[in-house]
Amino acid sequence: MAMPDGPGCPGHKIPADEGLFGPGSVTWRVMGEPIMWVAGFRALYLQALHPRTMRGTWQNTTLVDPKEAWGRLARTTGYVRVRTFGSRAEVDRAAGRIRKIHATLIGVDPDGTRFRLDDPEQLLWVHCGEIGSYVDIARRSGMPLCRHDLDRFVDEQRRSAAVAGLDPADVPASVAELDAYFDNMRPKLHACAEAKQALRMSFNPAVPRWLLALKLVAPPLNTLAFASLPRWGRRMYGAPGIPLTDFAATATLTAMYHASRRLPEQIRYPPPVRQARRRMREYERLQSQRLRAVS
Secondary structure, X not given: OOOOOOOOOOOOOOOXXXXXXXXXXXXXXXXXXXXXXXXXXXXXXXXXXXXXXXXXXXXXXXXXXXXXXXXXXXXXXXXXXXXXXOOHHHHHHHHHHHHHHXXXXXXXXXXXXXXXXXXXXXHHHHHHHHHHHHHHHHHHHOOOOOHHXXXXXXXXXXXXXXXXXXXXXXXXXOHHHHHHHHHHHHHHOOOOXXXXXXXXXXXXXXXXXXXXXXXHHHXXXXXXXXXXXXXXXXXXXXXXXXXXXXXXXXXXXHHHHHHHOOOOHHHHXXXXXXXXXXXXXXXXXXXXXXXXXXX
């Protein structure tokens, strides 16, 4: 007779807080990989093609100030890390701070029209630009993900959209829906003057003195991120949108991803990701045990 295994029973372990996703998610499989840094910068270039999104960012951030520019990048990457691997309480606190800040920020169009940065259309564009970039880089780098995995990833990321203040029902839930969203948005996009200036600045970023080494890393990383944009996105910036660039970017992404897989885990992943991977292995072990017990 099987022993009971519920709360209060001997040997029962209370499961750890799995946050928004948990060890069984595709999100944990994707987001810890170093190649996702390329996706993050690609997302910034893509998001900047929405004029209001770019103007709102430009008008509320001093990107030429090394401390503020680096601080903004550090806060963004920190938020993505917490949102992905943090506990639900940590996610709620971090998302609450972001929503509170965005609720106070206003942008102004060239004709004087004022708009809020937490307008749902802006939030949805930023979300889709980010998630679409993760999907594109994951697929082109050769991660072992099938179409169903990528659809699951997009669907899981509606939880990220929800904590940002969006209704998940209004957010793409599959790769096909995400592609349709971009097709619908393209007539509204172009590289405004601020976007082109930000692009130029990204290749010679303003960084604190103690991070001057980033000036050596930025040009090749940003070149790859820019080259991985869709052809129509590169053309909007005034760059050639030719197939050869796509092939070269994909080959480079694939080589980088497979090279990173040869690195020891201690070097390849930061501590939060290593902890998540340990939980993933434990989850897979328990799943295998359950399958054997059933069979």
